[in-house]
Amino acid sequence: MTFPHPQARLVVAGEPESLGGDDLAGHVTRTAEALTRLRPGPLFCGMRNNLTSVLRYLAAWRSGRPIALLDPDLSAGALTELVARFRPVALLGFTHAADGSPPPRRESPAPHPDLAVLLATSGSTGNPKLVRLSRQAVLANATAIATALSIEPGEIAPTSLPLHYSYGLSVLNSHLVAGATVMLTEAGLLERSFWTHLDAHACTSLAAVPYQYEMLRRLRFDRSQHPALTTLTQAGGRLRPDLVTQFAGQADRFFVMYGQTEATARIAVLPPDRLTGKPGSVGQAVPGGRLAIDDGEVLYHGPNVMMGYAETAADLARGDDLGGVLRTGDLGRLDSDGFLYITGRLKRIAKIFGVRVNLDDVERLLRGSGPVAATSGDDRVTVWAEGLDAAGCVGLARRLGAELRVHWSGFDVRGIERLPLLATGKIDYRALESRT
Structure with a gap:
């Protein structure tokens, strides 16, 4: 499978021309050539919602080099601690570190050849583990999402979520694999420029987490002011039922979803036509996946399950520890039609x-x-x-x-x-x- 799809396009907010086809491939190739000058090993990328970050991500993918997509504004202390544990060959795009190779060089086992992407399990605080995602997992989930949401080449999605967050990254991946377009913007939903560019580029969908929908409600979001916007998607936690009803009424299609970074992104999708009949459900397993309940805990089986966690550089050399089975840590139940209802967290x-x-x-x-x-x-x-x-x-x-x-x-x-x-x-x- 070609990734990105030959029809996929990137457009920078406010710029008239998009980047796709041979032009996009050429930019990725040139960025990949620059990466070949680095010694073998993982990259740390401060993943911003801009063209430079996306090209670095796609170049690492093209060259088969694992890349950790991290919060670009990590504190100097948190970044130093991660560098000490994982020994990346370069730091790129971080606010509190100059681009280039971190000192000093220390020998580490070569990363596993299947390893493609590393994502943190928490924000800028704490001592995060990294989730090890294979090329197969990334592609499988991107394809499953594109299928479940019926993403077609004419779709245009803005980067309304951070690209170092699995939900935000999945928006990018699912559109690129489907030959659709992604509008790159570093503006947030509360900034006027976000909506100006969303309308100027005729974006057709918007992805948001519950807190963002709370903010949109306070701002009295009116879909009629954004005529091209037909699809809203929600993940990242439970959305209040009244907000589901409100925003479903403002979209041609409103998708409720459930996922975890450990499953690359999304695990289940509730189609718009089942919102009324399955209130409170997060849907059925994405194509290619299967859900089960074991002693109250939600289990997910699928090709998008992570290889495992990494706590040190040595873990990057490990193969698949989980065999496609993820214990989510969530409590839930399945109804007779296979629709999932999340009822809590084991550790909460x-x-x-x-x-x-x-x-x-x-x-x-x-x-x-x-x-x-x-x-x-x-x-x-x-x-x-x-x-x-x-x-x-x-x-x-x-x-x-x-x-x-x-x-x-x-x-x-x-x-x-x-x-x-x-x-x-x-x-x-x-x-x-x-x-x-």
Whole structure:
């Protein structure tokens, strides 16, 4: 399979000409030639939503060199720690490091020949493992997504999510494999220029995570102002049912999806015509995949499952550890038609006075109270609520105690101006936990 497809095109926001066909192939070839001057080994790329980053990614793919796509704004300390563990041959595109080869050279086993892409399991905090993705996994998932979403050459998608995030990367990959077009923009959904360029380039689809849909609701998003925009997709966590209804009503096609970085991107898709009949479901397995439930945990079988994790450079030489089977760590159920419903996380459990409390349940109970997040503490649950005063915090704690039949003093409710977010738009639970 040719990747990118010969018809695939890239267009930089605000520029009149797109890059595709022989021109795109030529740019990739020249970038790949520059990479051949580096010694063998993995690359670290600060993956921005721009043409330079995408060309580096495609050049590494062309030359068979594994590339780690990372947050370009990683702190100097976090980047130094990752370099020490994984020994990349070059750092490219990072805010806190000059482009070039990092010192000093240390011998490491050659990466496995099937290894193509490395993605971090967390944001800029903590001590992330890298997810090892094979060429087969990347292509299998890109093709499955293109099929499930009926992506055709005429489609145009903006980079509305970071390309170092598996959901954002999957938008790029699925469009390139289908011969469609991707508009590259570093502007966010809250910036006027994003929408100006979305309309100017007649983008047909938009991918977003729940927090972004919350923001679009506050901004009173009106699809009628964007006539070319026909398709909306959602992944990255559970979207409130009322928002699913609202945005499904503003699109010709609204896809709810479920996925994990460990499965390259997406695991299940709920087609628009099943939204009403399967409320709360994240859909059926993507083409080529299969879902199962083992003791309450969601298992996924498919060619897009990662080779395994990597914690050091030595792990990059390992082959496939999982054999196409992923234990997701999510709790869920399958209905008689094979539609998946996610009910929580295995590790999102806390104890209050000896009583088990699911933190996802806590957040669901409070969805109507505005943006909230729940973290576990010492025999209590800390709830972070945007814009709440002291009286509101006490009221929320008492409500939780009544709903969950646990004394309300087991809930430490704190007002916060803004919940901290990762670059992916998901809540940064590590940052919140560091405040307790």
